[in-house]
Amino acid sequence: MAYYEEDDLQRFSEIAKHRPDLFEKFMSWYQACQEEGALSRREKALIGLAVAHALQCPYCIDAFSQSCLEAGSNMEQMTEAIHMASAIRGGAALIHGLQAHHSVERVSM
């Protein structure tokens, strides 16, 4: 068994099997988040794409890449969103370098 199956994208609703009430609540919340609001559908899709990359979720990356295209984004815009996610991930790792500095300083003369 492979860890990730592409067809699982279409089987997401099977998660509802054991607690349909919880899945229903999740779906309602999730879909409400996608609605056009103070942010446009395109902006939300780009946020989704960035988060999907930060989480490195192949299902989400696939789904939000399609969503971005269907919201009218182009590859230049999508790539900028991916760089935003990557840069913040990189920065988040790098800032922890100060933790290492503190740790080293604590035991250093």
Added chain:
Amino acid sequence: MSTGLPVLQPGLNGRPRSDVDFDETLRAHGMELQAATVDTLQVNIGKLCNQACKHCHVDASPSRTEIMTRETAAAVIDAVRRWHIPIVDITGGAPELNASFRHLVQEARAAGARVIVRHNLTVMLETGQEDLPEFFRDHAVEIASSLPYFLEERTDAQRGHGVFQKSLIALRRLNSVGYGKTGSGLTLDLVYNPVGAFLPPAQASIEADFKRELMNRYGIVFNHLYTITNMPIKRFLDYLHRSGNEERYMRKLVEAFNPATVDGLMCRNLVSVDWTGRLYDCDFNQMLELGVDPELPQTISDFDPKKFVRRRIMTRSHCFGCTAGAGSSCGGAVSVTSF
């Protein structure tokens, strides 16, 4: 219902959806597809084209030889005159390459019809076609031109190497005679097709992008942008099959079925004529050789719009392409509500 994400459609359970029957889907929503009226005669005057776009539902190319004769064009003109058809929508191929094209435009205009030409822009650069902007202007032709994106890479990926730059030249020429300019009365509409196996974005949203980018980057103006969904037939279906996207794309179309689009479908207001004079409910059915209801007149010579009002529309699975999301027609999206 707006879902936004294909991954989160409950109830799919992985079942392939391309076998879903279109009429069955309509019935499940308490609907049936009947024509309302006939205000448009869409005339496909041949499959000859100077381009061979990857999404073309006509399979048009420079090597195609199917082209409407002058006699058939005369039968079309007779019908326009006799029945006072309000709109004549001329398409192809590149319709300008048909020797009868200009005659058809002139006669349809003389009969009082609005004339729309599905103009691919680059044909204007072909030998003998240089005066097309002036011809269009002099006959107040409404132009609808495909431009899948405002960037070169995506446009050329669909329509062929060099097409984007040639299209810019043609658009500038059209602008120079007044097309797309406020107050000129000369209509230049653009048509967006997705460059791949995905649905078009919201029409108003992408129109705003096109207006801003075409003006800022190239100084080009136009009137409206229409979004059209790629139909899973002919050359685009071949692409779907080759790229492994066929099942996924069909599932996407079926899942995005929007009952709010049905009233505005183009087949409810037009009749399509092929290069031989045969009649169809739309240009897509024409390419599948799916003629109008067999109980109706089958050719333009026998056409009588009274018999085509409230006719039963012939459907197949490709019809999901016109009802997906905000819908799709020759005039773009058909519903303000999305799926």
